[in-house]
Amino acid sequence: DIQMTQSPSTLSASVGDRVTITCRASQSISSWLAWYQQKPGKAPNLLIYKASSLETGVPSRFSGSGSGTEFTLTISSLQPDDFATYYCQQYDTYSRTFGQGTKVEIK
Amino acid sequence: EVQLVESGGGLVKPGGSLRLSCAASGSTFSSYNMNWVRQAPGKGLEWVSSISIRSGYIYYADSVQGRFTISRDNAKNSLYLQMNSLRAEDTAVYYCASEKVTALVYDAFDIWGQGTMVTVSS
Numbered sequence: 696d697i698q699m700t701q702s703p704s705t706l707s708a709s710v711g712d713r714v715t716i717t718c719r720a721s722q723s724i725s726s727w728l729a730w731y732q733q734k735p736g737k738a739p740n741l742l743i744y745k746a747s748s749l750e751t752g753v754p755s756r757f758s759g760s761g762s763g764t765e766f767t768l769t770i771s772s773l774q775p776d777d778f779a780t781y782y783c784q785q786y787d788t789y790s791r792t793f794g795q796g797t798k799v800e801i802k
Numbered sequence: 803e804v805q806l807v808e809s810g811g812g813l814v815k816p817g818g819s820l821r822l823s824c825a826a827s828g829s830t831f832s833s834y835n836m837n838w839v840r841q842a843p844g845k846g847l848e849w850v851s852s853i854s855i856r857s858g859y860i861y862y863a864d865s866v867q868g869r870f871t872i873s874r875d876n877a878k879n880s881l882y883l884q885m886n887s888l889r890a891e892d893t894a895v896y897y898c899a900s901e902k903v904t905a906l907v908y909d910a911f912d913i914w915g916q917g918t919m920v921t922v923s924s
Contacts, residue, residue, distance in 0.1 A: 739911075
């Protein structure tokens with residue numbers, strides 16, 4: 696199975712900060728990567744698909760980049776609503792593995 | 803756009819069985835590949851199983867292979883997960899999720915239900 700590793704596990708930031716989360720795949724997944732946001736007690740919400748495509752309705756401060764084995768999610772100016780946990784997920788194979796998550800906390 | 807509502811969770815003893823359901827509304831359920839994803843308390847997301855539009859392709863995570871069975875009834879707009887031989891480590895919130903409708907074999911999960919809690923404990 697393809698392993699997905701996110702870093703950091705926890706990130707402390709302030710409103711207005713630029714935030715970057717990294718996701719690495721154990722083998723090439725081309726651009727078949729998604730990013731999700733999850734808030735406590737809620738289902739995940741799709742932010743980015745195909746590594747860099749913004750899902751409809753998602754604010755433009757979210758962006759994704761990368762291909763092959765290394766990917767990033769960037770929040771250009773962190774807003775109060777963005778404090779949450781973020782997961783990457785590969786869908787290159789039938790086994791749609793997730794990263795372990797990155798919690799974005801208030802500094 | 804489809805809306806998804808899970809049901810069937812609850813408390814079950816180790817070795818027991820449970821059947822989860824996911825009811826879809828608002829769009830053409832039969833157009834979506836469907837998945838189950840779970841999240842143990844305080845832990846991350848784990849993909850469990852997927853089923854294609856006409857049930858021709860079915861996949862399972864190694865952790866549930868041989869114990870869980872995914873199925874769907876397009877006439878009833880419903881997805882199911884039959885869970886047998888349950889273990890304590892199966893305790894989690896179980897979400898159903900649909901994939902984006904594209905020409906891809908696999909795709910991202912754009913619609914999620916609210917989840918149903920399964921607790922396996924004696």
